[in-house]
Amino acid sequence: MLLRSLFIGALLCGGATLALAQNPGAPLTIVVPYPAGGPLDTAARLLADGAKAQLGAIAVENKPGAGGNTGAELVAKSPKGSNQLLMGAVATHAVNPWLYKSFPYNPIKDFKPLVLVARTPNVLVMNAEQAKKLSINTTADLVQYLKKNPDQLKYGSGGNGSIGHIAAEMFKSLTNTKMGHTPFQGSAPALAALTSGQVGLVFDNLASALPHIQSGKFKALGVTTLSRDKALPDVPSINDSVQGFNVSTWFGLFAPASLPDADARRYANAFTAVMQSAPGKAGLQKMGISPEELSLDGFSQFVKSEYNKYEFLIKAAKIKIN
Numbered sequence: 001m002l003l004r005s006l007f008i009g010a011l012l013c014g015g016a017t018l019a020l021a022q023n024p025g026a027p028l029t030i031v032v033p034y035p036a037g038g039p040l041d042t043a044a045r046l047l048a049d050g051a052k053a054q055l056g057a058i059a060v061e062n063k064p065g066a067g068g069n070t071g072a073e074l075v076a077k078s079p080k081g082s083n084q085l086l087m088g089a090v091a092t093h094a095v096n097p098w099l100y101k102s103f104p105y106n107p108i109k110d111f112k113p114l115v116l117v118a119r120t121p122n123v124l125v126m127n128a129e130q131a132k133k134l135s136i137n138t139t140a141d142l143v144q145y146l147k148k149n150p151d152q153l154k155y156g157s158g159g160n161g162s163i164g165h166i167a168a169e170m171f172k173s174l175t176n177t178k179m180g181h182t183p184f185q186g187s188a189p190a191l192a193a194l195t196s197g198q199v200g201l202v203f204d205n206l207a208s209a210l211p212h213i214q215s216g217k218f219k220a221l222g223v224t225t226l227s228r229d230k231a232l233p234d235v236p237s238i239n240d241s242v243q244g245f246n247v248s249t250w251f252g253l254f255a256p257a258s259l260p261d262a263d264a265r266r267y268a269n270a271f272t273a274v275m276q277s278a279p280g281k282a283g284l285q286k287m288g289i290s291p292e293e294l295s296l297d298g299f300s301q302f303v304k305s306e307y308n309k310y311e312f313l314i315k316a317a318k319i320k321i322n
Contacts, residue, residue: 028055028057028085030048031061031063031071031074031084031086033070033088033092034068034185034186035062035186035188039289040251041062041087043087043117046283046284047253047274047275047280050277051271051273054273055267055270066100066159066161067091067159068088068091069092069103069161071086072088072093073105076111076256077105080256082256085255085267086253086255087251088111088252090163090306092107093111093306094309095166095314097307098314099320107303107307108303108304110256111254111255111257112255112264113300113303114254114267114296115268115294115295116252116299116302118207118251118252118284118289118290118292119249120207120249120250120288120289121205121206121247121248122203122205123204123205123210123213123223124139124167124202124220124221125204125213125218125220126201126218127194127195127197128216130197137221138241139221139241139242142201143177146177151178151180152200153199153200154179155168155179155199155201155202156198156202159183159184159186160183161321163205163249166247168181169319170245171245174245175242182199187208190204206231207288210231210232210288221238222238222240222241223235223236224246224248226239226246247313253271255267265296268295268296272293272295275291275292276291
């Protein structure tokens, strides 16, 4: 009887430990390390709504700051059972570690990649009226203008260390041109500044810039990947005019490294199902995004390769945070 009681007690203790690790009673929260309204925020809310039938209510919280580092650090250092996920991105997991002297988390060891949500080019955009006024219709026109008028245009970005910042600095380096930098807290205010004329150009991700391009407010000069994008088939690659230019953005869901593998599989399957559903595909396509299929180990290998890639690019271009 004593042995049986000890055995049952051990099972109960083991169950309590498992419950603490998974914390099934607490709702999931997706932390978006950028302000509301951007593509990561929009995608997070789409996934949270679509996965609630399988995973229960899912909250979305915006924790912007330090180019995405603030929100990412919050999830990286969250206690076991906190049930926090991160909508991480190329900046938080591949770019920022090479820009900041004192980096607050390890993007490889502190996270468990779940699913890649999107890979999309950035697009170089100008205010359409200003581009017309300056007779800038192509990337080559812009380069010519900048060489003749150094520091006459400022570029905006979603913040120091954002992929838009990296793209612009690479552009300056490869074209030997000069532009000032005005960082903002996220993509939305950077695009608002471009609309108002506060800045002259922005390298923004296609998902958030596309509606402004389609409305005619912005002039798209080029996409940042080596090939054209089907959402903008008439817009050439910047690499056609600036050899060696190749930058893309991506984002996906990450869990803290402490999340049990079984939960990681369950979350990855649920979010993948949303992305592949008809409503999920429609929601992503509105943003100019095609659903991705990388999850778990495949996504993990992709993140590691991007981490190594941007180490090389950032060091070669000698890009540093101001």
